[in-house]
Amino acid sequence: MRRPYHRSYPKDWWLRHPHYRRFMLRELTSVFVAYFAFWTICLLFQASRGPEQLAAFLTTMRKPGWLIWHAIGLLAVLFHTYTWFETAPKVLAVRIGEKRVPDRVIVGAQWVAFVVVAAVFFALLRLAG
Amino acid sequence: MAELLKHDVVIVGGGAAGLRAAIAVAERNPSLSVAVVSKIYPMRSHTVSAEGGAAAVIKGNDSREHHIYDTISGADWLADQNAVELFVDEAPRELTLLEHWGCPWSREPDGSIAVRPFGGMKIERTWFAADKTGFHMLHTLYQTALKYVPITWYDEWFATKLLLDKDRCYGVVAIELRTGAIRGIVGKAVILCTGGAGRVYPFTTNAITKTGDGMALAFRAGVPLKDMEFVQYHPTGLPGTGILITEAARGEGGILVNKDGYRYLQDYGLGKPLDVHDPRHPVKRTMELGPRDKLSQAFVMEMRKGRTLKGPYGDYVLLDIRHLGEKKIDEKLPFVRELARNYAGIDPVYEPIPVRPVVHYMMGGVHTDVDGKTPLPGLYAAGECACVSINGANRLGSNSLTECLVFGARAGHHAAEYVGSAPDPDSSALEQQVRDEADRIRKQFLERTEGERLVSIRKDMQNAMEEGCGIYRTEQSVQAALNKVEECRERFQRVVLDDHTNSFNTELIAALELECMLDVARALCQAALERRESRGAHQREDYPARDDEKFLKHSLAYRTADGVKIEWLDVVITKWPPAERKYGADSGLPSEGGNKS
Amino acid sequence: MAEETIVLRVQRYRPEQDSDPYFQDYEVPYRKDWVVLDALNWIKEYKDGTLSFRWSCRMGVCGSCGMMVNGRPRLTCNTFLREFYPNPITVEPLVNFDIERDLVICMDTFLEKLKKVKPWIIRREVKSPEEGPYNQTPAQLYRYKQFSMCINCMLCYAACPVVGMHPEFLGPAALALGVRYLLDSRDQGWNERMEEVGSHEGVWGCTFVGECSEVCPKHVDPAAAIQQGKVLATLDWFKRWLMPWGQK
Numbered sequence A: 001m002r003r004p005y006h007r008s009y010p011k012d013w014w015l016r017h018p019h020y021r022r023f024m025l026r027e028l029t030s031v032f033v034a035y036f037a038f039w040t041i042c043l044l045f046q047a048s049r050g051p052e053q054l055a056a057f058l059t060t061m062r063k064p065g066w067l068i069w070h071a072i073g074l075l076a077v078l079f080h081t082y083t084w085f086e087t088a089p090k091v092l093a094v095r096i097g098e099k100r101v102p103d104r105v106i107v108g109a110q111w112v113a114f115v116v117v118a119a120v121f122f123a124l125l126r127l128a129g
Numbered sequence B: 001m002a003e004l005l006k007h008d009v010v011i012v013g014g015g016a017a018g019l020r021a022a023i024a025v026a027e028r029n030p031s032l033s034v035a036v037v038s039k040i041y042p043m044r045s046h047t048v049s050a051e052g053g054a055a056a057v058i059k060g061n062d063s064r065e066h067h068i069y070d071t072i073s074g075a076d077w078l079a080d081q082n083a084v085e086l087f088v089d090e091a092p093r094e095l096t097l098l099e100h101w102g103c104p105w106s107r108e109p110d111g112s113i114a115v116r117p118f119g120g121m122k123i124e125r126t127w128f129a130a131d132k133t134g135f136h137m138l139h140t141l142y143q144t145a146l147k148y149v150p151i152t153w154y155d156e157w158f159a160t161k162l163l164l165d166k167d168r169c170y171g172v173v174a175i176e177l178r179t180g181a182i183r184g185i186v187g188k189a190v191i192l193c194t195g196g197a198g199r200v201y202p203f204t205t206n207a208i209t210k211t212g213d214g215m216a217l218a219f220r221a222g223v224p225l226k227d228m229e230f231v232q233y234h235p236t237g238l239p240g241t242g243i244l245i246t247e248a249a250r251g252e253g254g255i256l257v258n259k260d261g262y263r264y265l266q267d268y269g270l271g272k273p274l275d276v277h278d279p280r281h282p283v284k285r286t287m288e289l290g291p292r293d294k295l296s297q298a299f300v301m302e303m304r305k306g307r308t309l310k311g312p313y314g315d316y317v318l319l320d321i322r323h324l325g326e327k328k329i330d331e332k333l334p335f336v337r338e339l340a341r342n343y344a345g346i347d348p349v350y351e352p353i354p355v356r357p358v359v360h361y362m363m364g365g366v367h368t369d370v371d372g373k374t375p376l377p378g379l380y381a382a383g384e385c386a387c388v389s390i391n392g393a394n395r396l397g398s399n400s401l402t403e404c405l406v407f408g409a410r411a412g413h414h415a416a417e418y419v420g421s422a423p424d425p426d427s428s429a430l431e432q433q434v435r436d437e438a439d440r441i442r443k444q445f446l447e448r449t450e451g452e453r454l455v456s457i458r459k460d461m462q463n464a465m466e467e468g469c470g471i472y473r474t475e476q477s478v479q480a481a482l483n484k485v486e487e488c489r490e491r492f493q494r495v496v497l498d499d500h501t502n503s504f505n506t507e508l509i510a511a512l513e514l515e516c517m518l519d520v521a522r523a524l525c526q527a528a529l530e531r532r533e534s535r536g537a538h539q540r541e542d543y544p545a546r547d548d549e550k551f552l553k554h555s556l557a558y559r560t561a562d563g564v565k566i567e568w569l570d571v572v573i574t575k576w577p578p579a580e581r582k583y584g585a586d587s588g589l590p591s592e593g594g595n596k597s
Numbered sequence C: 001m002a003e004e005t006i007v008l009r010v011q012r013y014r015p016e017q018d019s020d021p022y023f024q025d026y027e028v029p030y031r032k033d034w035v036v037l038d039a040l041n042w043i044k045e046y047k048d049g050t051l052s053f054r055w056s057c058r059m060g061v062c063g064s065c066g067m068m069v070n071g072r073p074r075l076t077c078n079t080f081l082r083e084f085y086p087n088p089i090t091v092e093p094l095v096n097f098d099i100e101r102d103l104v105i106c107m108d109t110f111l112e113k114l115k116k117v118k119p120w121i122i123r124r125e126v127k128s129p130e131e132g133p134y135n136q137t138p139a140q141l142y143r144y145k146q147f148s149m150c151i152n153c154m155l156c157y158a159a160c161p162v163v164g165m166h167p168e169f170l171g172p173a174a175l176a177l178g179v180r181y182l183l184d185s186r187d188q189g190w191n192e193r194m195e196e197v198g199s200h201e202g203v204w205g206c207t208f209v210g211e212c213s214e215v216c217p218k219h220v221d222p223a224a225a226i227q228q229g230k231v232l233a234t235l236d237w238f239k240r241w242l243m244p245w246g247q248k
């Protein structure tokens, strides 16, 4: 006789291991990526309405509440970026001859690219401003 | 209720031999229905653990003559030469087929197949897939077999008995583990591919599932077991667990040293050692690349001289691969490193590996001809549970995986032809046999509430076998083992289980397996007793010489009402007359008609 | 001196007697070189023959002995008691599978999934063995080699929340094998296989938790296989829609 026992999957599964919690955090922090995209659109919109509107918007953004909120957002996005970079080697599996390029080299390369792009961007801003 | 599950060919076993046979039947005649009955999921079969590789001639510097000669001399001339020739000729085709089915064989830079040397070989010819050859072969075969619609899978069904009618074999009685149901799985041909019986001994590289079931089933049906006295010890198992450190470790240049760091093999007629950094090291058929029986015997001699090391699991020596360096070890022997780290707690890059000889392979098995046919019409056998014989008194490393393929395929092809001509069985007679077997199992195991536990009987049998039928044997030691085995068989009649339920009763399976092992052990002892000579893996201290006059013969062990009876069958000698087995410096191919010993 | 011991809390379920699983404690001798499987065998041999579990090779290669050890999917034949001593060890059957009995899970679903990815070489023109092996350079071999190392131990299925929530998801091991054949230079079954591998139950079911690769005892890295599978499926999609004439 056979009577297989079925277990239902626990609703709180993501609380049950640090890796699962980290996965949830990665998924949640992606919300901030969307948020900053939305914020950039708002910024462009205000800019399109004229210099006064833009200045007013930027003044609001300098308020401590907004700064703290955006600092949190920045951390979240950086964390998301980090997890994103960590996963890249799995997708790419770059090979040189028979050897697979070690994961940390690929992850490192992305950070280098990130820093370079960010630096160029800031340099352009400085030049423009 | 004794429902019969009907097919054309019933294959018992889902290891390399069983799967190859199943594919062979399906390809030869796609209209035949094939049942593969396996007590564990096929990909769990112990073929999975083979590390080193599979032999077949493919390189220009090699030749069929070399492979034949290595096999025959390795077998100490007890192999049937017609079978060996056929085996060597079909081997490359079989390994190529496996390549076509997706086996990830290791490659040369130009994309051709890479080969490595193995013990007892004059020329390197072992195909390998890193050091997980058996694993890759088994999964390739299993995954390929999945595509054949005519194959029905009886996964986790345990065969307990052959179904017979009018002196022919028509299937098996089997227990479905998950329900405990006992059914007849019927076909006009049965191919036994149940693997070896290493678990008859306490220290072995074999999985818990290698209990000689197929051998016992055939033996009980009156089919003889051939050359059972030849048990191969592998010289490099981990003490305690018996986990194998593949011969490839020596093939790549690993060395064996005793407690003084001395390469002791040079004292036992295996040639002179070269420095490990000498580009010519390791030399084939020499020192560490000598055959397994000689290496295991040298260990016992060293032990007697007190030159081995002592640990919690008895004496051991050291296998040193440090000079290969981390890079080469990771590239060629990653599994060795993994096993040594996990189970011996040492990293072979920095420390030598403790090893000792452990039981590894049964040269003997169900008596078959080159087509896998046994004397019982309708019954075939292939793989480690069969004895064709190409392995004779000592199997050459990496021949047995190939053997599973070559003779699995042959048995499959011949069974597919045979079922066309075989008469239909009498179903009611078969049903009766199923009912009787179900009754027997219920009464003997599931209903008994008092008696002796399994484990003490099993341990007693295993220890008796190691002591009495180990690397060196005498009349007395074998007799003592036989007496003990007979006593264990007595005690087994009163064995009691804790588990009296039906669903996934693994204790019942363990009992049935022990029952099989007791039969195998009995045949083994009787054959060891009556072979009064020393040859290959069978070393009798009271008869230290090989005796071709009397014993250039296969032993055939029959089960009779009053014990096991041994008969003798001439070895087939065609072109290679018996000569002395030589290893070391003077181990060339002898000219035809080389000196007799 | 009294022998050192350790407690194993083992989940039991006997379909003929128990309506639900429960835990049973066993005190077993503690040996430094024992794995969890050794302890289970000691229980079975000397204390309680009714405890059922699967095992075979006890060298980490047959894939039979996967169980939850203290909540994590592990091969019990290479999980040492010394990792936990002196604390008790909880042993349960792998999650995300039905329980057949005690520590034995029901694997049927996996076998169906495995078959779906067509884990065999598909050729349009078949070479006869007499023509010899196909050529495959080491570089071509290494493209798929890692994904061919799967022992079907099911640890990754127990680790994967998607498998838990969506039982129809083909899952890490089956997909890794599907991708293994997609990447094999000898294979020509791209279109047939991609139908399953590139489906919703296939690679697109994966949300990339990545836990499968964490628990895999053979470093198969099924998560990587699946992500590479996503790339292949995307390229395949582009090829089909943008260049319908350029299909292989």
Ligand SMILES: Cc1cc2nc3c(=O)[nH]c(=O)nc-3n(C[C@H](O)[C@H](O)[C@H](O)COP(=O)(O)OP(=O)(O)OC[C@H]3O[C@@H](n4cnc5c(N)ncnc54)[C@H](O)[C@@H]3O)c2cc1C
Binding pocket: B012, B013, B014, B015, B016, B017, B018, B037, B038, B039, B040, B041, B042, B045, B046, B047, B048, B049, B050, B051, B052, B053, B054, B055, B133, B134, B157, B158, B159, B160, B193, B194, B195, B196, B205, B206, B207, B209, B210, B213, B214, B244, B360, B361, B382, B383, B384, B385, B397, B398, B399, B400, B401, B402, B404
């Ligand atoms: C550690 C190790 C390393 C090895 N390395 C090499 C090597 O490098 N080269 C080489 O050539 N050889 C090697 N060998 C030997 C070789 O692996 C075996 O001889 C070969 O794999 C045996 O295959 P088989 O198909 O006969 O049996 P197995 O693979 O053992 O399969 C037996 C099958 O029979 C089934 N079965 C058994 N009893 C029953 C029953 N009662 N009812 C139903 N089903 C049953 C099992 O479920 C299983 O599927 C090695 C062996 C070991 C142990």
Ligand code: SF4
Binding pocket: C149, C150, C151, C152, C153, C154, C155, C156, C157, C172, C173, C176, C212, C215, C216, C217, C218, C219, C220, C221, C222
């Ligand atoms: S991918 Fe790894 S964890 Fe998953 S079944 Fe295969 S070997 Fe086990």
Ligand code: FES
Binding pocket: C055, C056, C057, C058, C059, C060, C061, C062, C063, C064, C065, C066, C075, C076, C077, C078
């Ligand atoms: S028993 Fe084979 S993997 Fe653990």
